[in-house]
Amino acid sequence: MAEASLCVQGIRKHFGGVSVLEDVSFAAPAGGLSGMIGPNGAGKSTLFAIVTGFQAGDGGSVLFKGQDVTALPTVQRVRLGMARTFQVPREFGSLTVRENLMAAAPGQAGEKLRNVFFRPGWIRAEEAAIAAAAEEWLAFLNLERVADAPASSLSGGQRKLLELGRALMVRPAMILLDEPFAGVNPVLVGEISERIRELSAKGIGFLIVEHNLAALSRLVDRLFVLDRGRLLAEGAPAEVLADAAVREAYMGGSA
Numbered sequence: 001m002a003e004a005s006l007c008v009q010g011i012r013k014h015f016g017g018v019s020v021l022e023d024v025s026f027a028a029p030a031g032g033l034s035g036m037i038g039p040n041g042a043g044k045s046t047l048f049a050i051v052t053g054f055q056a057g058d059g060g061s062v063l064f065k066g067q068d069v070t071a072l073p074t075v076q077r078v079r080l081g082m083a084r085t086f087q088v089p090r091e092f093g094s095l096t097v098r099e100n101l102m103a104a105a106p107g108q109a110g111e112k113l114r115n116v117f118f119r120p121g122w123i124r125a126e127e128a129a130i131a132a133a134a135e136e137w138l139a140f141l142n143l144e145r146v147a148d149a150p151a152s153s154l155s156g157g158q159r160k161l162l163e164l165g166r167a168l169m170v171r172p173a174m175i176l177l178d179e180p181f182a183g184v185n186p187v188l189v190g191e192i193s194e195r196i197r198e199l200s201a202k203g204i205g206f207l208i209v210e211h212n213l214a215a216l217s218r219l220v221d222r223l224f225v226l227d228r229g230r231l232l233a234e235g236a237p238a239e240v241l242a243d244a245a246v247r248e249a250y251m252g253g254s255a
């Protein structure tokens with residue numbers, strides 16, 4: 001496998017007396033397209049939250065680009081290049097699509113009051129760079145037509161594109177996507193997949209949790225299967241989906 005960008009080692013998590021993740025280890029290659037599947041309650045969201053720093057694990061470690069980030073808060077993981085998509089916050093629904101992109105840019109110099117007084121030129125330059133990046137992603141994601149529309153007016157698929165755009169504004173090395181195809185019509189599933197492929201070709205890595213197995217297996221090079229808190233299988237999608245244990249666990253053996 002190519003050099004790993006994200007390396008998860010021996011992650012454990014329990015809630016009360018219930019073990020939700022038991023010794024989960026996997027590595028997602030830099031710049032590669034990886035998917036994670038598993039039945040409801042397998043622990044995917046919990047694992048995502050631990051990888052991105054929103055929750056602490058009870059054991060194990062997370063390495064990103066070779067650095068141990070287990071104890072780092074989310075904001076520092078983002079600075080290292082690990083982004084994840086979020087639903088556009090409700091209070092951002094009235095902001096335009098363009099404003100939502102600009103608001104996602106990190107490290108805005110204007111947030112520091114002393115810069116407003118002492119370094120106004122620096123702030124203008126940073127704002128111009130953020131505005132230019134927003135225009136670039138609006139064009140790439142085919143959202144130019146709705147750039148001035150409120151985010152709340154977008155279709156499900158357009159919202160997913162905007163979420164991807166917000167992640168891109170942090171200039172990530174890797175993006176973790178949580179169900180990018182949920183509630184999205186088939187045409188936009190194809191468009192979102194195409195944009196992800198293009199970003200992957202530019203060297204951005206992806207780890208995608210998704211229930212739409214058909215669309216996910218067409219997109220990724222590698223699938224990880226989580227079942228009852230354990231990594232059950234990993235490999236090329238066709239191999240993994242043909243695996244008897246995966247069919248039994250994930251599809252009740254009927255697929």
Ligand SMILES: Nc1ncnc2c1ncn2[C@@H]1O[C@H](COP(=O)(O)OP(=O)(O)OP(=O)(O)O)[C@@H](O)[C@H]1O
Nearest residue numbers: 015016020038039040041042043044045046047226
């Ligand atoms: N904060 C919590 N407190 C207690 N139990 C929790 C908590 N968060 C998750 N769980 C439990 O952990 C297990 C794994 O949940 P998780 O949401 O990670 O699974 P999932 O694979 O993402 O499921 P889905 O595909 O349905 O989203 C479930 O049994 C869930 O009820």
